[in-house]
Amino acid sequence: MRTSHAESPPSPPESRPATLATGVLALCSALLLALVAAKWRPLLDVDEGIARTTHRWAVADPGLTQTARILTDWVWDPWTMRVLCAAAAVLLVRRYAALWTALWLVLTVAAGTAVQQGLKAAVDRPRPVWPDPVDSAHYAAFPSGHAMTATVVCGLLLWLLHRHGVGRALWRTALAVAVVSVAGVGLTRVWLGVHWPTDVLGGWLLGALVVAAAIGIHRRLHPSPDGTLSV
Numbered sequence: 001m002r003t004s005h006a007e008s009p010p011s012p013p014e015s016r017p018a019t020l021a022t023g024v025l026a027l028c029s030a031l032l033l034a035l036v037a038a039k040w041r042p043l044l045d046v047d048e049g050i051a052r053t054t055h056r057w058a059v060a061d062p063g064l065t066q067t068a069r070i071l072t073d074w075v076w077d078p079w080t081m082r083v084l085c086a087a088a089a090v091l092l093v094r095r096y097a098a099l100w101t102a103l104w105l106v107l108t109v110a111a112g113t114a115v116q117q118g119l120k121a122a123v124d125r126p127r128p129v130w131p132d133p134v135d136s137a138h139y140a141a142f143p144s145g146h147a148m149t150a151t152v153v154c155g156l157l158l159w160l161l162h163r164h165g166v167g168r169a170l171w172r173t174a175l176a177v178a179v180v181s182v183a184g185v186g187l188t189r190v191w192l193g194v195h196w197p198t199d200v201l202g203g204w205l206l207g208a209l210v211v212a213a214a215i216g217i218h219r220r221l222h223p224s225p226d227g228t229l230s231v
Helices: 015-037 041-060 062-075 078-096 099-123 145-164 168-191 197-221
Strands: none
Touching (some): 015 099, 041 062, 078 145, 099 145, 145 197, 168 197
């Protein structure tokens, strides 16, 4: 006599690469965090060498430096990104009645900010100090809040656009804007001498990890097989 056993449904094929990506991002983030917290000398030497070079360039090119300040303080500022996230959440509710997804979006960005601030306090890494600074910033350096916030917001919004099945032209435009924003904000933070390169790298990695984990949670708790936005 055969006994039937209840089996859990197999994971959808698309969840396997997503799980792998999340694991790789978590490993890379943890490794970089450990090296920065341990003040591993070879890593610090690379940081200092790049930072000295970019600071010298920034001092020598005040026009480009001023442009970098405008971009980092206004266009790619974390609060600008949070306002963009809030606008997207309102659109999700008003146009698509997607209340659950709107809350998920807002809470994910808030969680990313909490992780960022917690790590800054835990690592307490000093920012670069220059005799002739071209900009200033406060609080601890690692990870870069600008880089992490831009990565989280742009990553989540790109996924929502893809999930909603937007047109090719809009998708390519959004992708280009997101890539330029995430890369650009990281480069401006190093150029202005307020972050070490690994602060920015840490922000990118941790931001991507938050996005990957949040998408996994959304897919598990609120699947949408037809690819459309749902409540």
